[in-house]
Amino acid sequence: MKISGSEIVLECLKKEGVKHIFGYPGGVVLHLFDHIYKDKDIQLILTRHEQGATHMADAYSRSTGEVGVALVTSGPGATNTVTGLATAAMDSIPMVVFSGQVPTMLIGNDAFQEADIVGITRPCTKYNYLVKDVQELAYTIKEAFHIARSGRPGPVLIDLPRDITAAMTEFVWPAEINLRSYNPTFEGNRWMIEKAAQMIIKAKRPVIIAGGGIISSGASDELRELAELSGVPVTTTLMGIGGFPSTHYLNLGMPGMHGTYYANMAIQSADLLVAVGMRFDDRVTGKVDAFAPNAEIIHIDIDPTSIRKNVDVDVPIVGDCKRVITVLNSVIRGEVSNQWEEIRRAWMRQIDEWKRLRPLSYNYSPDVIKPQYVVEKLYEITAGEAIITTEVGQNQMWAAQFFKYDKPRTFLSSGGLGTMGYGFPAAIGAQVANPDKLVIDIAGDGSIQMNIQELATAVIYKLPVKVAILNNRYLGMVRQWQELFYGERYSHSNLDVVPDFVKVAEAYGAVGLRAEKPSEVEPVIREALKVNRPVFMDFVVDWKEKVYPMVPAGAPIDQMLFDKEAEKDDKKLKLVK
């Protein structure tokens, strides 16, 4: 029996196990939307902007490990997905975006709502397709999902001309995908792994740096075993947060520009770095020539291009983190001696000393709300049982520093691209995928305004996401740089007129709450958690607050700036002195 291209798309999505699509209709995808209208198995979440749809699909994926799916129309609908695709590409998130296209015979004619989206998205997708023959449609979709989720995952775009969605053909679901030109390496080289194991065993001052690859390959348990087995402390990059429990005694927190003092000091003093599923981003390394000057480096990553791209390594291992660490653990397990604790004792003592000397701290005030205090309270009240999404800037760093994440896929943040406006749609996408979990977006007043229209989506689909707006009336991170490095000339970082977020929430039919004093923070959070509706919590915070520690751009990561005032008043520090 022949069916239309639109029906084939839906059949393929069902075969791939897709239950939700985030989308927005338009002229050339009406045929497909007509079939979605009749379909009982797949729910389309209508967003208010195509960018929102892509971030929702992205976070749907980040919070579950499934492939997120978005569907948009041609032209502006398609170009609006570019930021979402680039965000997912930089963070290796599997996602398939379907974009409508003008009919095949009109392509290239500058037709109404035509955009060369395959050309535009080539550098920000893992792969993309223009389907020109309905007979290739099913195979293309299966291949797209395969490419999106295998190897180093990433977003894939499929451009569907209108005539293809209506064309009729037999539906044949391909038995398997065979791509002679695409064969990711999963198993690490055994000899290299054994060499790595020997280096770990012999190291006196080893550190593991774990990145997003731990989460995408599902290697948290293996990583934990590796750390405990060999007594090696672990620092997790922004993308790796949750891949190793924040509350674990071996966790050093985040390294790099706004990393902890002890993580950065440990890296700079280490004699061995075990880098797993991370890519030595400039925000992690600081001045790259001065990064980990005394360390030999083992680098485990599924993407060969990540290895020796920014940093020279001694033992490169190309492979899937989970499989490589599993083998690594089995080798180390065979070698463990009783002197383990003895060998690491001096190193761990040194790290504890650094932790005591400069813990993450801020200057609490009884008069004005400190943004870090809000994040701490969120952690305390939720007991960490939440999925946290973030926007980008100070809110993101404080969310990374002051909330604790013991499970993977609970911290969703745009790491590589640094997309303001990511967090709120991401929270919605994560809530769709995890209806029973608490989802909180830690936002800034700048970022939240970049996709605030999605509040309508949250309200209509009854998605009770909570948004904690750390409202400082500034683009805080920009302001911080201007204060520290541009002579306090606050060029266009003052947002001046910030809307009344309580009224905005109410206008959309959500709940708006505000806290202006520290004493109001806890009641507002408790109230927000009580209502089963989307809530904006407007925390009017100290606009002068900065993110510390901070490594100035281009400096080595052990040259950190600290909050002098906070240190002066920090009780924990006084105890040391």
Added chain:
Amino acid sequence: MMKKHTISILVENKFGVLSRVSGLFSGRGYNIESISVGETLDKNISVMTIVTHGDDIIVEQITKQLNKLIDVIKVQDLYETDHVEREMVLIKVSPKIEQKSEVLRLTEIFRGKVVDSSQKTYTIEITGDEKKIDAFLELMKPMGVKEFICSGKIAIAREKK
């Protein structure tokens, strides 16, 4: 140290592949000195020959990044492989009357061919490696070179004996 590398790439013969490859070079700031593309015996596969330069780390990244492209089947950096390479040039010269015979003589020495002639000009075809072509061009300069066009380089590894 910057060195010149000739990289031979087997790719799926699909539309858009050339732009994926050239986009990779431009997007990552690598340089393409010359590029030539043609079909292989298998109509589904094309071969690209790209001449680029960079230090060892850059060229390692280039080959890895090329390998990462979904449509790339095989990448071979011919730098350390014994190989034959050829490019072809067409040169239009307008020699003075007394230079005409010298032009023809040089063309013969370089095993070139005159492929078009008019009252005032000869168009000469020369194939060879870069050195030979440069040498010929140098000799033609005094002969009044009017136009010059060069193909991209193509290269093939020598069979191991």
